[in-house]
Structures are given as structure tokens and as C-alpha cells.
Amino acid sequence: MIDLATKLARIGTEPDPETGALTPPIHMASTYARDEAGEYSRGFVYSRLENPTRRRFEEALADIEGGESCAAFSSGMASAMTLFQALDPGDHIVFPADIYFGVRHLATTVFSRWGLKSDIVDMSRLDSVQDAITDRTRIVWAESPSNPQLNITDIEGVAEIAHAASAQLVVDSTWSTPYLMQPIALGADIVLHSVTKYLGGHSDVLGGALVFSEKTTLSERVHELQREAGA
Numbered sequence: 073m074i075d076l077a078t079k080l081a082r083i084g085t086e087p088d089p090e091t092g093a094l095t096p097p098i099h100m101a102s103t104y105a106r107d108e109a110g111e112y113s114r115g116f117v118y119s120r121l122e123n124p125t126r127r128r129f130e131e132a133l134a135d136i137e138g139g140e141s142c143a144a145f146s147s148g149m150a151s152a153m154t155l156f157q158a159l160d161p162g163d164h165i166v167f168p169a170d171i172y173f174g175v176r177h178l179a180t181t182v183f184s185r186w187g188l189k190s191d192i193v194d195m196s197r198l199d200s201v202q203d204a205i206t207d208r209t210r211i212v213w214a215e216s217p218s219n220p221q222l223n224i225t226d227i228e229g230v231a232e233i234a235h236a237a238s239a240q241l242v243v244d245s246t247w248s249t250p251y252l253m254q255p256i257a258l259g260a261d262i263v264l265h266s267v268t269k270y271l272g273g274h275s276d277v278l279g280g281a282l283v284f285s286e287k288t289t290l291s292e293r294v295h296e297l298q299r300e301a302g303a
């Protein structure tokens with residue numbers, strides 16, 4: 073088993089199999105060539121669907137978080153939006169009172185028009201999380217530490233409540249980073265990152281990602297939306 077610090081220093085920078093380059097090439101192409109038989113035997117067709125640069129990042133982040141798969145997006149908000157789009161009208165989310173305002177605003181304004189329901193609770197109290205669960209709750213959303221108040225969530229406790237209700241626990245782990253916490257090991261089903269923050273690290277990148285602990289209908293829908301809608 074590779075030590076986390078070693079993994080963080082090296083992952084995603086394996087030599088390029090084609091050239092041996094130690095710095096991974098950034099693939100700029102939007103479109104890929106067919107081979108002689110007209111097939112895409114190398115696996116890449118069009119960059120919205122998949123591309124080697126995004127794949128390298130997704131595989132690295134899935135590995136670091138202990139997830140089964142990862143979907144990368146152009147921002148943290150694009151990640152949240154795609155997750156909301158993967159739900160059905162009438163589905164219900166439990167949000168913490170302190171959370172990055174953009175995520176809650178998106179859910180309660182834009183997505184309320186699409187029939188998404190939500191309730192806001194004091195997530196430091198497990199009984200208030202439990203009380204907010206309905207038979208349509210699909211997601212319990214935690215953000216730990218939260219932005220801006222730096223509230224800490226009992227991830228294991230909230231995961232237990234979510235799973236008892238057949239809901240999934242999403243943890244926005246932007247401010248923890250995978251170095252300080254791996255939510256999947258604590259029971260989370262989905263980890264969200266605003267890659268724009270510590271994962272990018274230098275205020276020169278806007279990005280987002282969702283990591284899934286396992287393949288589910290929701291994870292499949294997110295991967296489908298990533299390919300088809302292109303956020």
C-alpha cells in the first residue's frame with residue numbers, strides 16, 4: 073500500500089506511455105481520428121465525451137479518495153448542477169444551514185423550478201437531520217468544514233441516517249482536501265470538490281469533481297450527463 077503523501081506527490085504523473093514524457097501532455101484536441109477501419113480503436117472520439125487529460129485527472133482523484141469513479145467538470149458549481157440534474161422532479165435533499173451559498177442557492181432557486189425539494193437543518197445535530205428525512209429524500213448533503221463558518225459534520229453519523237433512509241450522502245470536501253479527510257472511508261457515497269480551491273492550489277484553475285464510492289443509478293446518470301450535456 074502506497075503512503076498517502078507519496079501517492080499525492082506522484083499520482084497522475086506516470087510517464088506518458090507514448091513518449092515517456094515525465095510531465096503529462098495536455099491534450100488540446102476536441103476531436104479524434106478514426107483508424108483505417110473507420111473505428112475509434114484508441115477509445116477517444118470527442119473531448120466532451122472523454123479525453124486523455126480529463127481521464128488522467130479523474131483516475132487520480134478517484135484513487136486518492138478511494139472511489140470507484142470520478143467525473144470532472146469545469147467548476148465546483150458545474151459538479152453540483154450535474155448532480156441535481158441527475159435527480160428526478162420531486163426528489164428531496166437535506167442541506168446544512170452553513171454551506172457554500174452558491175450550492176444552496178442553485179438548489180433552492182434554479183432547481184426548485186424543476187421540482188427539486190430541499191430542507192435546511194443544523195447538521196451538527198443528528199436528530200435534526202433525522203427529522204428532515206422524507207420518503208423522497210435522495211441526498212443528504214454535508215460540507216465539512218463548511219464555508220464560511222467552518223462547522224464540522226459527524227460524517228459517520230450522518231451517513232448512517234442517510235443510508236437507513238436509502239439516501240446517499242454527498243460530502244463537499246473542498247476545504248478538507250483528500251489529504252485531511254477521505255469521506256468515502258467514513259461512509260460517504262459521493263465526494264464533491266471545488267477543484268478551484270486547494271486541489272488547484274494556485275488560484276489559476278477553475279474546476280470541479282464528483283467522486284463516487286460505487287456504481288449506482290445516480291453515478292451512471294452523472295457520467296451520462298457529463299458526456300451528453302458537457303458541464
Ligand SMILES: Cc1ncc(COP(=O)(O)O)c(C=O)c1O
Nearest residue numbers: 147148149172219246266268279
Ligand atoms: C465549499 C465550496 N463548494 C463549492 C464551491 C463552488 O465551486 P466553484 O467556485 O469552483 O464553482 C465553492 C466555491 O467557493 C466552495 O467554497
